[in-house]
Amino acid sequence: MTYVMACIDGSPSATAVCDYAAWASLRLDSPLAFLHVLDENSYPTNSNLSGNIGLGSREILLEELAELDARRSKLALEEGRIMLEAAKQRALEDGIDSPLIKQRHGDLAETLVELQEEIRLAIIGKQGDHASAGAQVGSHLESVLRTLSRPVLVTPTAFKQPESVMLAYDGRPTMDKAVQLITASPLFKGLPIHLVQVGADTNDAWEQLKSAKEKLKAAGFDAQIAIRAGEVEPTLHAYQNEHALDMVVMGAYSRSRIREFLVGSTTTKMLSTSRTPILLLH
Incomplete structure (x- = not known):
């Protein structure tokens, strides 16, 4: 089975991604799945912090930093889960039957390539939540477009039902x-x-x-x-x-x-x- 796969994050485009995904799912009569990928570069699951500890620092400081890193990753995962649940609820209100939610650790482009056989149409916002200041196109988007072999619908920040x-x-x-x-x-x-x-x-x-x-x-x-x-x-x-x-x-x-x-x-x-x-x- 293949899906309309909508990539969800905390960017301003997220709502439009949900709405365009629901529109495409209904038009294509294809099931809808929402995907949230936690970027390990921003929230590593296993960090080596020893290089950040100077001479004379105590072992407890290293342990506290490791615990802080783990808490940040856990909170980011929970934030992603909440976003996915909100996207699912929005899709249900738009008339989508049983949308799926998926959450992964890793790189967005690599994750989409791994899921490629499940994707009929990928939907992604023009800018992600980690886009650099002043950037018009997110770096993740460029990576996705250069590696994924499926059609990709890139959305603006506001939804308007396409009529032409x-x-x-x-x-x-x-x-x-x-x-x-x-x-x-x-x-x-x-x-x-x-x-x-x-x-x-x-x-x-x-x-x-x-x-x-x-x-x-x-x-x-x-x-x-x-x-x-x-x-x-x-x-x-x-x-x-x-x-x-x-x-x-x-x-x-x-x-x-x-x-x-x-x-x-x-x-x-x-x-x-x-x-x-x-x-x-x-």
């Missing part, structure tokens, strides 16, 4: 898979789709877009296509704002180190500046 979608189309094979996913998935059923390509206005580009549009129309979608010139990130957002589109679908970070500079930088910019959810596909 923009697919950032660039003609790569990933986009053909995105079109197939949209036509096959109940997540997008009944939502108008705008396929937007940023680049040269050529016959080849139009032919690719028209082909994708026909596939969507054959599946019952109201689809529109457009080509715009300019820098990718501001041009896509300008089109999105012009048409008041509620969600963006685009490719995630490339696994190729060469393409990472081209694809990854655009992905990061879109995530940094977006005020709507972005569904990222590999």
Whole structure:
């Protein structure tokens, strides 16, 4: 069985993550699970504090520090449990039947990879509760997007039920898979789709877009296509704002180190500046 897997923490995005997860679970008719991962770098389960004890310090001080570390970890686990229970209650109120809760120690990206076979769609906030000051995209999110092979829905801090979608189309094979996913998935059923390509206005580009549009129309979608010139990130957002589109679908970070500079930088910019959810596909 696969789940909509929502990653919960103490960040401002947590409520929106819950609501988008419930929305996706109902649309996909897929069970919902909430996951809280206690970062061992912040709350280690077994710390060696001997290097922090100076010459002449008493053994009791080392014992007290170890006890303090254990208490901090225990409190953090309890805080996570409370957050998971609150998320579960919110999902029940949204009409979700028997949402699951999971709690783990470790690294978020590594945990999601371990659970990958159970994940149909992962949902995570743009910034986690340990995001550095001024950061627009959390470091955990970047790690998740570079390692997880499942679709990832990245949420803003506030929920708005999606009623329209923009697919950032660039003609790569990933986009053909995105079109197939949209036509096959109940997540997008009944939502108008705008396929937007940023680049040269050529016959080849139009032919690719028209082909994708026909596939969507054959599946019952109201689809529109457009080509715009300019820098990718501001041009896509300008089109999105012009048409008041509620969600963006685009490719995630490339696994190729060469393409990472081209694809990854655009992905990061879109995530940094977006005020709507972005569904990222590999």
